Amino acid sequence: MIIKQVELETVCGITSTMPENQHPEIAFAGKSNVGKSSLINALMNRKSLARTSAQPGKTQTVNFYNINQEIYLVDLPGYGYAKVSQKEKEKWGELIERYLHESKQLKAMFLLIDIRHDPSANDKEMYEWVLYQGFQPIIIATKLDKIKRSQVQKQIKAIKTGLQVQPGTLIIPFSAETKQGREEIWTLMDRVIAGEEIAPFGLERE
Ligand SMILES: Nc1nc2c(ncn2[C@@H]2O[C@H](COP(=O)(O)OP(=O)(O)OP(=O)(O)O)[C@@H](O)[C@H]2O)c(=O)[nH]1
Numbered sequence: 001m002i003i004k005q006v007e008l009e010t011v012c013g014i015t016s017t018m019p020e021n022q023h024p025e026i027a028f029a030g031k032s033n034v035g036k037s038s039l040i041n042a043l044m045n046r047k048s049l050a051r052t053s054a055q056p057g058k059t060q061t062v063n064f065y066n067i068n069q070e071i072y073l074v075d076l077p078g079y080g081y082a083k084v085s086q087k088e089k090e091k092w093g094e095l096i097e098r099y100l101h102e103s104k105q106l107k108a109m110f111l112l113i114d115i116r117h118d119p120s121a122n123d124k125e126m127y128e129w130v131l132y133q134g135f136q137p138i139i140i141a142t143k144l145d146k147i148k149r150s151q152v153q154k155q156i157k158a159i160k161t162g163l164q165v166q167p168g169t170l171i172i173p174f175s176a177e178t179k180q181g182r183e184e185i186w187t188l189m190d191r192v193i194a195g196e197e198i199a200p201f202g203l204e205r206e
């Protein structure tokens, strides 16, 4: 896709009503600090439209980025950030859950996992929960520039094993620094825009 126009169109907090968008949505989930907002910037060719931070817990709302009036990238709050209260964690969890339940345009979910680390219990929970919601998430292994090339296959295997991914699950290594993986992710998103299912659905959506 040639990006002509991008805009942060809607920001939803815990008390907001979700928008009833008319174009396909693609959502990005993952633990705090994994690189969701950085990936969204890279996909949009913007340096800082999606706010990023070295401090975890930067994105605390569901943010809808409209590209060319054709597609929405949806930046979700991160989970698993130790420093917020249990109550706050529950609120963010509810926000993500409400988005997944209420969106009528959500066509694909990307789940981001830091390529340097084995998936956490929270990652596993999120993966299973997304499956349960009827999506087979595409995994993006982030921060590819932070490991040696010789470690990549081993870490991808660790992610596969750690999450116990469904057969056929795509895992795409990506770096927001070098932009490696960007084209592959856009190819998938273009197929979503064209109305194709980009991953086999393990379960029917409710
Ligand atoms: N080296 C490197 N750093 C990255 C990469 N992606 C993100 N970062 C850094 O990791 C930190 C967190 O990135 P964000 O994009 O804000 O992460 P997030 O998942 O949106 O975090 P929350 O909004 O807190 O959930 C920032 O300091 C980024 O610059 C990457 O591919 N390579």
Ligand SMILES: [Mg+2]
Binding pocket: 036, 037, 038, 051, 052, 058, 059, 075
């Ligand atoms: Mg963020």
